[in-house]
Amino acid sequence: VSAARTPLRRALAGIAIAGVLLGIVTFVMVASSEVPTAPLLEAFLTLLVGWSFIGTGLFAWDRRPSNLIGPLMVGVGFVWMLAEFKTSDIPLAASIGFAISSLSISFLIHLLLIFPTGKVRSRLDRFYIVYAYVAGGFVAGFPILFYNPATDPDCKHCVTSNPLLIHANLDLVHAIFTGLSAVSVPILVTLIVHLVRRARAADAEERRSQEPVWWAGLATILLFTAALLTNLGPESGNYDDVVWYLANFVIATVPFAFLLGLLRTRLSEADLVAEENVRLDAELQARLDELRESRARIVEAGYVARRKLERDLHDGAQQHLVGLALDLRLAREKLDDDPRAAAEMLDEASAELAKATEELRELARGIHPAILSDRGLEAAIESLAKRAPVPVEVDASLDHRLPEPVEAAAYFVVSEALTNVGRHAGAGRAEVEIRRSNGNLVVEIKDDGRGGADPAGSGLRGLADRVAALDGRLEVEDPAGGGTIVRADIPLSGNGAS
Amino acid sequence: VSRRILIVDDHAGFRASARRMLEAGGFEVAGEAEDAAGARVAVTELSPDAMLLDVQLPDGDGIALAAELTADGGSPEIVLCSSRGADELGSALTRSGACGFLTKDELSPAAIRELLS
Numbered sequence: 001v002s003a004a005r006t007p008l009r010r011a012l013a014g015i016a017i018a019g020v021l022l023g024i025v026t027f028v029m030v031a032s033s034e035v036p037t038a039p040l041l042e043a044f045l046t047l048l049v050g051w052s053f054i055g056t057g058l059f060a061w062d063r064r065p066s067n068l069i070g071p072l073m074v075g076v077g078f079v080w081m082l083a084e085f086k087t088s089d090i091p092l093a094a095s096i097g098f099a100i101s102s103l104s105i106s107f108l109i110h111l112l113l114i115f116p117t118g119k120v121r122s123r124l125d126r127f128y129i130v131y132a133y134v135a136g137g138f139v140a141g142f143p144i145l146f147y148n149p150a151t152d153p154d155c156k157h158c159v160t161s162n163p164l165l166i167h168a169n170l171d172l173v174h175a176i177f178t179g180l181s182a183v184s185v186p187i188l189v190t191l192i193v194h195l196v197r198r199a200r201a202a203d204a205e206e207r208r209s210q211e212p213v214w215w216a217g218l219a220t221i222l223l224f225t226a227a228l229l230t231n232l233g234p235e236s237g238n239y240d241d242v243v244w245y246l247a248n249f250v251i252a253t254v255p256f257a258f259l260l261g262l263l264r265t266r267l268s269e270a271d272l273v274a275e276e277n278v279r280l281d282a283e284l285q286a287r288l289d290e291l292r293e294s295r296a297r298i299v300e301a302g303y304v305a306r307r308k309l310e311r312d313l314h315d316g317a318q319q320h321l322v323g324l325a326l327d328l329r330l331a332r333e334k335l336d337d338d339p340r341a342a343a344e345m346l347d348e349a350s351a352e353l354a355k356a357t358e359e360l361r362e363l364a365r366g367i368h369p370a371i372l373s374d375r376g377l378e379a380a381i382e383s384l385a386k387r388a389p390v391p392v393e394v395d396a397s398l399d400h401r402l403p404e405p406v407e408a409a410a411y412f413v414v415s416e417a418l419t420n421v422g423r424h425a426g427a428g429r430a431e432v433e434i435r436r437s438n439g440n441l442v443v444e445i446k447d448d449g450r451g452g453a454d455p456a457g458s459g460l461r462g463l464a465d466r467v468a469a470l471d472g473r474l475e476v477e478d479p480a481g482g483g484t485i486v487r488a489d490i491p492l493s494g495n496g497a498s
Numbered sequence: 499v500s501r502r503i504l505i506v507d508d509h510a511g512f513r514a515s516a517r518r519m520l521e522a523g524g525f526e527v528a529g530e531a532e533d534a535a536g537a538r539v540a541v542t543e544l545s546p547d548a549m550l551l552d553v554q555l556p557d558g559d560g561i562a563l564a565a566e567l568t569a570d571g572g573s574p575e576i577v578l579c580s581s582r583g584a585d586e587l588g589s590a591l592t593r594s595g596a597c598g599f600l601t602k603d604e605l606s607p608a609a610i611r612e613l614l615s
Contacts, residue, residue: 318581319509322602326515329606330522345518352511 007282008065012058015074019054023047026081033089038245045248046084053077056255060262066274067118069111069262073255076107095164099141106136111258112195112217116209116265128191139180143173209265216257294465301462312363320356324349369411377407381414381432388430389422390447396434402441403495409466410434410443410490413474416459417445417486425449425484436492440472443488451478453486463488470495501614502528504546504574506537508556516550516605523607534558541567546574548614550605551596553580553587561587561594568595575614579605 030036030043054077061070079100086097109132113125120126148168150160195217202210331345364370372380378396385392401407414432421430427449434443453460455476464474472490479485503525505513513530520527528546531537534555541549549567553560560578567573576596584591584599591599598613 314581315509319512319602322581323511323515325603326512326519326605330515330519333522348515348518352515355511 007285008062008278012062016054016058019051019058019074019077022078022081023051023054026050026084029088029090029093030084033087035087035089035094039087041245042084042087045245045252046081049248049252050077050081050084052252053080053255056259060259064118064262064271064275065278066271067116067262068114069116069118069258072107072111072114073258076104076111076255079104079107091161092163095144095162098147099144099164100137102136102140104136106132108216108254109136109191112213115213115258116262117271124194128187128194131187135180135184139176143176146170147173209261212257212260212264216254216261294468297461297465298469301465309363309367312359316359316363317356320352320359324352324356327352368408372407372411373404376401377410377434380407380411381434384411384415384418385432388418390427390429392418392430392432394432394434396432398434398436402492405470406441406490406492406495409470409472410441410488412466413443413463413486413488414445416463420453420459420486421445421447421449421484424453425451427483439492441488441490441492443490445486446483448483451482451484453478453484460486501548502526502544502546503610504528504531504537504540504544504549506531506534506540506549506555506560507552507579508532508554509552512552512602519605520550520607520610523610525607525610532556534560534563537563538567541574548610549574549576550610551576551578553578553582561590561596564594564596577610577613 027043027047030046031039033039036042053073057070057073057075057077059070060067060073064070083097083101083104085093086101088094088097110129113129114120120129144162144164145166146169147162148165148170149162151168151170199207199210199214327345327349331342331349334342334345369380369383371383376398378394378398381394381396385394402410418430418432421427425447427447430445430447432443432445434441436442453476455461455464455474460474460476467474467488467490470490471494472488475485475487475489477485477487503520505516505520505527507513507516507530510532513532517527517530528544529540531540534557537549537551537555540546551560551564555563560580564576564578568576573595576594578591578594578596578599579602580587580599581602583601587599597615600609600613
């Protein structure tokens, strides 16, 4: 199952790497900036919150791939760290940070409303979500176009320029933020009431999954309040900073609450089906890829085999027959003048003919062994064993004939494995075992050689494809005691057997 | 006229058969080579009058070798041969500078004599 989910896992790994990189960039940027009061602490806290959200979000994403909660949590982590760019002393980074500094709150409100199913439940919920993104993403973001930090008396340590500035108007910026707060605070209050009501209406099981998120909700609101207080209240020493740092510690625990709540949630039937579909899709995709590759390899193997056959015919039997033709013609010419020489020529010709016949017999057997179709797998394996370069013990117990494709695949597995034993293994002896087991034909070839066969080599790869075409499996292992074991497991049903 | 001929083919069996046949037909076999590199050396050292050259050599293409040798001038006359038919070898055969082509089973002293000028 985990292997079939690799496309998702791969994507998550990519996001994880991006999150780590962004974390490092943010840390370096904030820690080296002169804007924050305590740059190192600020950088550390940012990393703590950002990575908490990304890490737990990825975990949730992996566990509940069809639920939006995981991706949203990851999103909070990224936006959180990007927003911290506002404390950078690089002007463009600071401007971007300012522009998106409220977006993580939009994400959090979205999270609270769709928890734990990942789906929007009502039109009212949809209103809150849309409002959150419009207010936190757009209305809080676009005033950066009119904000000139150089003219802001509240901005003591800020960067002195804003590359996104198109028209400086500090009053407009203040007006927008005052308006935003004036509208948002009452809406937030109704949101809290809405959520509290929903919680009180929850049954025991819902409550169990929602309890951890209460903490998350409270902490989110705490953060928002703290942010509002620091923005609206008078400048009073380190008070702002202390509130802010404390809020950070609280916020870092929020994603764990979401994760805990999510994992406590029993999946509904529909969700289970959706999860299963995601998993099956991934499995199907992996299987399709594998099929596509093996089909290409089988076509290629067929092409290579035909080329080799032509080459073998040309280099072998045909050369002997050419020699035979020349010798016969020469013998004919010598017959009258020099009968002794003619007789010698005819002997040569006979020898060439014998070689040609032997080559053709060998080739024909390579294409398809007649003994296999005539007398069955056991007899064919016995004959392979006799011609093998090392002594081979055959242990076969088949009571009757098997489907032809299965017999052929098994035969070529043994043939190739024994050829490898002779060529590479440096073995002294080999064993071939053939048996039926649980509706499968199991073929096992063991030798006592040095092992180290390469399953990705063309011979074994071709065999694996051939076996896979019958829905079987080919395994190659080097057991602890030395030697090599090649094992093919080929199902009989679906391959012509009842 | 006695012709000194070089046999170039990677199959020892064919070289032996061809040698017997050519010698029986009144040719002098100057030597044998089994690949293109050996053929170049033999042409320089033995200066044969003619050469029976296989189209497929382990280290190269007999047609290309024929073109290379005849391009210089002063090369031996070349008869290309193959166990494949001329139709499988394409038009390169006619542009090789060789004076003729035989399939291997057509080889006879008379056929060689006819192709050599």
